[in-house]
Every structure is written in C-alpha cells, then in structure tokens.
Amino acid sequence: MLELTNLRPGEKVEMVVRRHWIIFAFLVFYVLLGVIITTVAFSFGWWSFFTMLSMIMFWMVYLMFMYIDWINSELDLFIVTNNRIIGVDQISFLNRTVSEANLWQIQEVNSKTKWILANLLNFWTLWVQTAWSTQTMTMSYVPHCMSCQRKMLNIVDHYRDTN
Numbered sequence: 001m002l003e004l005t006n007l008r009p010g011e012k013v014e015m016v017v018r019r020h021w022i023i024f025a026f027l028v029f030y031v032l033l034g035v036i037i038t039t040v041a042f043s044f045g046w047w048s049f050f051t052m053l054s055m056i057m058f059w060m061v062y063l064m065f066m067y068i069d070w071i072n073s074e075l076d077l078f079i080v081t082n083n084r085i086i087g088v089d090q091i092s093f094l095n096r097t098v099s100e101a102n103l104w105q106i107q108e109v110n111s112k113t114k115w116i117l118a119n120l121l122n123f124w125t126l127w128v129q130t131a132w133s134t135q136t137m138t139m140s141y142v143p144h145c146m147s148c149q150r151k152m153l154n155i156v157d158h159y160r161d162t163n
Helices: 022-043 049-074 116-121 145-162
Strands: 013-017 077-081 084-092 095-102 106-112 123-130 136-143
Touching: 013 145, 022 049, 049 084, 077 136, 077 145, 084 136, 106 145, 116 123, 123 145, 136 145
Parallel strands: none
Antiparallel strands: 013 077, 077 084, 084 095, 106 123, 123 136
16 A cells, blocks of 8 residues: 555545556557567668667667656556545656645546547546646546546545535
C-alpha cells in the first residue's frame, strides 16, 4: 500500500488508482521495434566503425526515452482518501502536476473508452470533475475503470452523508 506522509489528522487512504499493465506492453513493443531497426541495419552488412558508433548512440538515446516514458507512466496516479482526491500527473521528465480536491468539491467522476482493445482488456480513461470550472483530473489507461469510478463515487457519497 502507498505510504503518504502529509495526511491530515484522521485521514486514511481509501484507494490508489494506477495505470493498466498495457502501458508496459507498449514499452516492450517499442524496444522490439528498436531491435528490428538494429537488425535491419546490420543485415545490410553495415559493419563499419561509424555504423557501430551510430547504433550505440541510437540505443543510448532510445533507451533513455523509453526510461522517461516508463517513469511518466509509472508515476501517474490518483490517491483517494476519506477527505480528498489527489491526482499526480507526470507530464514529462521532472515535470509533474499535483492536483488536489476535497471530496465536497467533486461533482462527477466519468469514464470513457474509445477502441476495441480498451474494451477487451478493460482499460479506460477516467476523469474527475470538481466544482471549479477549470479543474479536471484525468488519467488514461485506468484498469477496471467502471469499478474505480463506482468506488470513488461511493467514497464521495459516504463523505457527504457523514458531513
């Protein structure tokens, strides 16, 4: 479970929403694409020093971008406590947006799917609309999105009933 150090007194983490494992399958696909590019380059007999140096540079840059893409996907999450929702959106390397909304500000929690693979593997886009006109927390590739949406709304309803 996620350990938070800045919780308010009496606040506890109810749920944490992370991205679907399909993100990592996409990353594996990209690595395989790089292997195919390298194999094609060497299959033409380009064995010169310049080609080897170019392939080393290609793989260094390629793996760096793959690592950054993995970090961006891994650090996106929603943390739902019994008082608020915290949305962490890793935009790019060392560029992060953290949004926070109290549960009384939540107006709706929606989910949307667009393509057949998303329906088959059950990952959708989830967004939380708050009472503020510009505040929307969005996360794509959420696993079991309908149950996450329902659980978030149940937490919001429970908060409103007790307060």
